[in-house]
Amino acid sequence: MSSRSAVRALLALTFVAALAIAAPATAQDQAPATWGVGPSSQDGPDGRAAFDYALDPGQSLVDFVGVSNFGTEPITLRLYASDAFTSESGAFDLLASDQESVDVGSWIGFNEQVLTIAPQTRLDVPFALHVPADATPGDHVGGIVAALTEESTDATGDAVLVERRVGARVHLRVSGELDPALTPDIDHLTYHYEPNPASPGSATFDYEVENTGNVRLGGQLIARFSGPFGLLEREVVVAELPQILPGDRFEGTAEVDRLWPLLRLDAELLVRPEAVDPADAESRIPSSSHEETLWAPPWPQAAVLIALGLLVLVWAKLRKRRKANAKPKPVVDEPEPSKETSE
Incomplete structure (x- = not known):
């Protein structure tokens, strides 16, 4: 099998949202190939930044995508x-x-x-969008891509096929009951002590936020830590969540500092969702949270207290001994020898 066929799988490169321009081609015997993709009409671009639709199950429409060649040579693209x-x-x-x-x-x-x-030419290409009759309500997101496949070489000199693609987003809202929801989860929650017992420690954890609803959402991820009875509560914004599509998840690792070891820490991971679609801007989207318990005995502080207690005890004993040694001994009068008188 040739090296070319061994690497026939195309490399996935960057997708540019809305109207975009491809990076220059690597071939050196032709001018750089640059092209763009964006919403259009049969009469040309219509000012839309993305393909935004609101349709019913079973509904269809015809629209146009504009594909422009900004280069000085003809290009062949796959749509x-x-x-x-x-x-x-x-x-x-x-x-x-x-x-x-x-x-x-x-x-x-x-x-x-x-x-x-x-x-220097643009083609306005028609396409059809048909929503299946059994399509689920909510957001369905994709893109229309114009791709150029070129032959190149990798670091070892083998021939590879590289796909460079440019596209525009498709946001489809299928009518029906909407259920916006982001669900957080926390794992590998660990407390870390500081070498200096007079300094608070920190907690690290892995988090996951899953879009369990049917609407694309962003928002904030917040961590709350507190001791028993809410003692020394600390709240930190862990992450500004990107747009998370329905069924997808966003993962990461976080650290929260300035946490005192209070034997038991209550950890809460809270998501405050925010609408991505302007149509949902006025909708109230409920928050959700996940709670865990983190055990953090104050070992360094306890060791210091024990050491101080021992020092106090030793000091008290030494002080008592010094006082005992410094106290003058009482003088005891010896009885005089008795004298016998003879008659």
Whole structure:
């Protein structure tokens, strides 16, 4: 098998939201290839930043995507739709071209999928979006992509095929009951002592926030720590949550400092969701939380107290002994020898 076929899988590169321009091509015998993708109409661009739709199950529509060649040479692009997901870093991304879409990416179809575009030219390409009759209510998110596949070489000199893609987001809201919800979870909760017993310690933990509802959401992730009866409560914003798509999750690691070891610490991870879609801006989205107990005996402080107690005890004994040694001994009068008188 040739090295080219061994690396036939295309590399997934950056997806640019809304209208975007591709990076320059690596080929050195032609001018850099740059192109853009954005919402359009049969008469040209219409000012939209993304494809935003609100449809009923079973409903269909026809729309246009504008694909522009900004370069000085003709380019051939492959046009397709794909499902979106929240990446590990919290970024918006699309499935790679070799991954099958099962949601809105599979509901969009084109009559033409391979486009050859002349220099300094835009094509307004029609496409159809059909919402299945059994589509679930809520947000379905994806993108329309124009991809250019080029031959390149990797670090070892082997031939590889590299896919560079540019696209625009698709936000589809299917009518029905909405259920916005972000659910937090906490794991590997650990308390860390400071070498200096006069300083408070810290807690580290892994967190996960899952979108268990059907609406894309962002928000804040907050950690609360307190001792028994709410003693010395501390609240910290752990993360500003990115847009999390329905069914996706965002993970990370956090540290909260200035926590005194109060034997038992109550830890609460709280999510305050925020709407991403402007249509939901006035909606009240309930918060949710997850609680854990963290045991943090005050060992360093106890050791210091014990040491101080021992020092006090030793000092008291030494002081008592010094007082005893310094006290003058009482003088005892010896009885005079008796004298016998003879008659």
